[in-house]
Amino acid sequence: MVTITDISRRCNVSRATVSKALNGHSDINAETAAHIRQAAKEMGYLPNATARALKLGRSHNIGVLFVDKTSSGLGHEYFSQILESVKQEAERSGYDITFISRDIGTLHMDYYEHAKYRNCDGVIVASVDFTDPAVIKLVNSDIPTVTLDYVFDSHSAVLSDNVGGMADLVRFVYDRGHRKIAFIHGEPTSVTQKRLASFHKTCSELGLTIPEEYVEAATFHDPKASGLATRRLLALKDRPTCILYPDDFSFIGGMNELEKQGVSIPGDMSVAGYDGILLSQVLRPRLTTYRQDAEAMGREAAHELVEIIERPKEWIPRQIMIPGRLLTGDTVRDIREGF
């Protein structure tokens, strides 16, 4: 392994000079610097990130905290895409990605300790239980953090537009004549709260009164739960004409139930999903769904974190709202008069 010392010997200069030449300091003669850089290239020199990190106290490493209670972990397409996008943006700025978790090896540590142990310059927190004390400890530590889909005081966050998305969906189906709109939501998280609030707000803005039975609880990413919720909705004496699902994957469970009961989509029942994962756009009929811009979320989160790390003075906490896009699909039937 070629070190700075090897280069210094080859060029008959001190290690300090080599370091300064390689980092473009101004107090090195241009010719000398060129010579050193040439030698470094010839010798195949690579800076040692570890040594650099030790000396500078900056690792150029970003931690990513992705925990999923359902243990599907990275399995969710939405989070996989965010992660991929975080990775790309981070690399563009010269940062690498390290996963943060507890209990690495025999060491028993929490998230904060792990991040500290690895000298992470910052951490992106997503898909976790934000009420977990370990998460709160990390966020309120000296390590810069950016959260996804959750806001902590005095911290930056990247948010998908759950309010706007839900409103778009409701208005879309309303415009197609639907008045009896059911909503199956996920487990009680801040995301669910926002969507639920937006659902009710938009409905009342449109003058709709939604009976309690039209709002069903299920679980995110769980076709079984949504299938059961669908069954309950179908059992109502006054069936809804449209069902909104908590996510595209949950929709599959509803789809199966509808099919089993001989309810055709969208002939007998209109449906819509949420997320806009790849699957929803290859199924036929194409699912009407609100596509979250996972790519933008990951990119913005990484970008914001790098800003905090590199420009802590000028930085003020902000919430970055990432708008999604309604994918109209073919699962919502137009039931207006004359259609």
Next chain:
Amino acid sequence: MVTITDISRRCNVSRATVSKALNGHSDINAETAAHIRQAAKEMGYLPNATARALKLGRSHNIGVLFVDKTSSGLGHEYFSQILESVKQEAERSGYDITFISRDIGTLHMDYYEHAKYRNCDGVIVASVDFTDPAVIKLVNSDIPTVTLDYVFDSHSAVLSDNVGGMADLVRFVYDRGHRKIAFIHGEPTSVTQKRLASFHKTCSELGLTIPEEYVEAATFHDPKASGLATRRLLALKDRPTCILYPDDFSFIGGMNELEKQGVSIPGDMSVAGYDGILLSQVLRPRLTTYRQDAEAMGREAAHELVEIIERPKEWIPRQIMIPGRLLTGDTVRDIREGF
């Protein structure tokens, strides 16, 4: 930040003693060691992985090389699961995960250089173009590597049982009376080669002669390509009775095409997928598919890599075959006489 020096001052011992006490060396008095450990705990001491890595030349960091030409990157459920599993097993052994890529920041480097730069103790290589010179350079370097689904000479590899899986599928449909079996395969990779060879071998063992037109080329994870291939198969004067798809996601494209042409599954056409992703088991009818044990693959790959890193003497390259499991599903109809 509490360092070893802080502890040494508090305990009136040298830094060497603290280090040895914390690492359980035998030349430290039991009481002294206990006292030091107690102080370390009270002061909230955390070892500095960076300093340790610099001194020891071991980072306890494993690189992961996941590149996907289709740029869906981590989007594939199969690879996401492998990654998650790699991560868990690595952490169990005290290793963290870092992504390896080229061109980190403004530094222009290849995979090997990146891994070296980050002092990775080893790298897991998956889902890449194994003919890429940069990949070959990495694998043939001084950095231990384990590849997934591809074998390099004198290197360990973890392989899903493509031969056995394909054979299982063919025999399964054969047992249900199918003789006209079509196979849509993915782009020409080593995986495709193995499946193709196994397909032909198994067919001939069963005494089947498969016409050329029954073997169609498509692309992995691409419903459009498989949809077109399906259309070509349906256009044949002598249609197959069963179609094997390159993967579950590709099956969706076929499903759409079949539905469009009014061909029911499995009434008019039997089908099977490959991978056994979550989706395949929530769709109705449940897809007959060969489930790759992604969890085991990731685990074994990480475990093998740690072995290479920690026991280089005793280690000899080996290929670890991970068997999958046939998920029988409901998409293959029994067309034998009397059924």
Next chain:
DNA sequence: TTTTTGAACGTAATCGATTTCGATACTTGT
């Protein structure tokens, strides 16, 4: 000519932890 100035480079400390090689004091054997 003397002083000042600045370009160019080196010295040495530093980051935090590990480890080799002693050094010291104490115990044991003879």
Next chain:
DNA sequence: ACAAGTATCGAAATCGATTACGTTCAAAAA
């Protein structure tokens, strides 16, 4: 009681890179 052995701990080098500060020497200013 003296040599030898043992338990315990410390001094200092080391990993690779960075940087504050000092030094040198020559050119410019006084």
